[in-house]
Amino acid sequence: MARDGSPWTLEDLIEFEQALAHSAMPTSEEKRLVSASISGKSPESARRIGLNEWLDGRRSGIGRKFTLALDAVSLGLFLLALSAGITTIFGLYRWNGINVTIFVAVVLGVQVAILLGAWIAWLFRRKAGEAYSVVQSIIGVLARRLTGDRESVWWHSLITQGGAGRRALLWRVARVVQTAGIAFNLGAIAALVGLVLFRNVGFFWETTTESAMRGWLEQAVKVIAAPWSWIDPASVPDAALIDATRWWPEKSASLSPGPAAWWRFLLWSLVVWGLLPRLILRLFCKWNERRSLASLDFQSRPHRTLWRELTGGEVREEIAKRPTDGALVIDVGGAGFSRELLRPFLLQKLRVNPTAWETTGVLDPERETAARNALTDAPAAIVLLVEGWALSPRQVESLLAKVSGLKEGRRVILLIGNAESNGAMRPAEKDERANWKRFVDGLAGSEVELVFYEGGAR
């Protein structure tokens, strides 16, 4: 669990998810700032601090909008629940009296049932969708609608990623529900106190059964009043009082106010079993939200990717420069010399690497582009392979003239040898060599290298 001096709020978290969903690659300035902010920090805290730094440059205000919207929804719910509490109590006030069993069942029983349902929902929280309960889900939708952000990309990110971010968000929404619960109980307490103070209220209970309900009520009163019975024993109706306040049809006209033990019992019940649990739960929600925010580790897949982009980039550049010994080899006359067999000679004796093989045609004007392309990978030399017997001065002069227009600083090598049937080269005859020497000597100003194939390479 990551705990450090970099507090994250729910607003930050929402801003962060929104920025992440809409972010381009981090800029070098952002990387620099993040790098500076995490310098010397422990790996556990570095991510929280660094991502907070990144967020500072990308805030859109959506987090604040959402929390304000949530506050507005919370206020609305507070007022609604407050009036619901008041009207519930007034709804229970009939014939100048309040039926205590119905009061307990409706005002407290329903709340306990809701809390029980919420507890079960919490147990299955991993399976929960967008909230721990339907009410919370509606609150989430309302708050998002109020922000005007219809897409709510951040919401879906937080919900689908799960983990501490989702928990923080859902606990915040749950807190709104507990606030409403508090309001309901405050409303109910206020209404009950108001009735007792300003109206002539009699408390009674009724049943069709002879004794079953009576026994149950006696037990229920004992259990409900257990938390405060030692502080205020007068607020626990005893068996005699329970008997005395049973409502009989013939007594209905004469329902007298009180007794005080009943209204004190109901007031205590509202405080202890209605208001107090809600207050505790609200504190629990707040504590859990804080705890979740403190445990944010930003380890989900999009977070990891962003973190790598921010702190990474330590990728060694690929070697791109090719060797500079490439040569274009042109088979003059198409003797069909084997590339494999001739390659060792070219490498070891001429110290060039044949990267492109062509026949004479490549030098034709219409194939000039092909020639230029072939030369791209051949910065070192142009090698003309000519058979010893095939010295045709005009043809070779013409070839050399074409080559000189293309060579751009490359060596021009005339490699002379005769072709074997398997594509190998064999040395030229003595008189053929003499003819080639005379011919090359006669080329005024030429930089052509005349090489006779001697073999010896492997």
Added chain:
Amino acid sequence: MSIPSFAVVGRVNAGKTATLATLLEVDDNDLLRISSTPGETTRVQDLPVVYQGETLVRFLDTPGFQQPVEAMRAIQSFAGSETPGPDQVRRFVAECGERFPDEVRLLEPIMNGAGVLYVVDPSNPLRDAFVAEMEILRWTGQPRLALLNPQGEVPPDQDAAWRERLGATFNLVRSFDAHSARYEERRRLLESLLQIDERHGASIRRLLEKMDHEWTERREQAAEAIVDFLEKSLLLRVHEPLDERDEGLPSRLERKKAEMSDRYFKKLAAIEQDCVATLLKLYRHHLLKADNDLSLHEGLDLSTDETWRKWGLNRTQLSAAGALAGGAAGAVFDLGVGIHSLGAGIVIGAIGGGIAAFFKGGSLPELKVKLGGIKLAGGDGRNLVVGPPGSPNFPWVLLDSMLLRYQGILSRAHGRRDAASLKPPSNESLVRSLPSDQRGTIQKWFTSCLKGSPDRAKEPEVFGLLVVMLE
């Protein structure tokens, strides 16, 4: 501050280029040519190590020594009766280019300040020519590191002779097999440069730091790719609407199932190849290719019985992992009923999960086939859904196969130029050696994926475990 540079020198065919190819992870033969033809390197090739536009170290591939004894004599002749030194070598470089073109080319960068990485093949006997090379390199006066790069069987006494001779002439002697060196060996080699060249210690240390960072990042990206592969594979289903005629005729239904199964495995293979291709790219392997031909597919052949026996968890482990996952599900039930079940949920879940895994774990990859949807009046019928295999071992087989191929990628040196298909160094299952708590964590995530809704909260934990497993 000047950039440290190191010339890689040695006899023709000693493996200089292969050493550099492995060190710098270059398997493109157009960039660094490696072959059995002697003299393949004809001139000095500059190979800078660049991070974010900054060159930290420069390596220089050089042509090999061709006439070392003659060159040594030529240098000695410049010194007369005295012992030759850098001045005489410098003069040799200036004056003897015509007669000793290769020696001059390789000595030139050294005389311009480059350190020496002398590569020798100790499977060759120590001859005078080698001694001449060592002497010439000693006379340069530059920091020198000798690398033993065996290309064949080395008799122990020959190895000792080499080490003794090299030890007398070089600042440091190290072994480096260019055809099998992994990251740790490459790093050690670079670390050795610190010992021979203190002047550039800061640059070399920064290089090591950046390399480590890059390596860690690669491992994380590899783990991302594997998590992604697993998730996609486990979520994979083939859907097809089923019309009334298909439902009515069993033979047609069977044919359809067979055809859909075939499509399922093809899609699975494509997902898997994507992952392998990502891993190859991450580790700069361009020569190795992820297999595309299913019939040549040497990796994960799920249709063979052997795959299911050798990879994945064994029955006991599978049962334990199943029990753990079942127990966790049962615990939720227990909590749901306020522990009134007295832990029965955990017990039943664990037993059920364990038994199911035990009996189904060894089964062949029978694909799950489901008929889904509601047949509406006037509609085309229901949906047939095929996949994934019913065996609980399926995700473990997937993970194992990918981990083994990852090992294969790591152990493949870039100095090799054969385009053989990717083979792991061993076929031993890797997931079987995982601690049981880690298996349990991974199993829970697998289960969520197989159910169609991956547990995103659990995924970072699985990712973290994978990063450790890839180390």
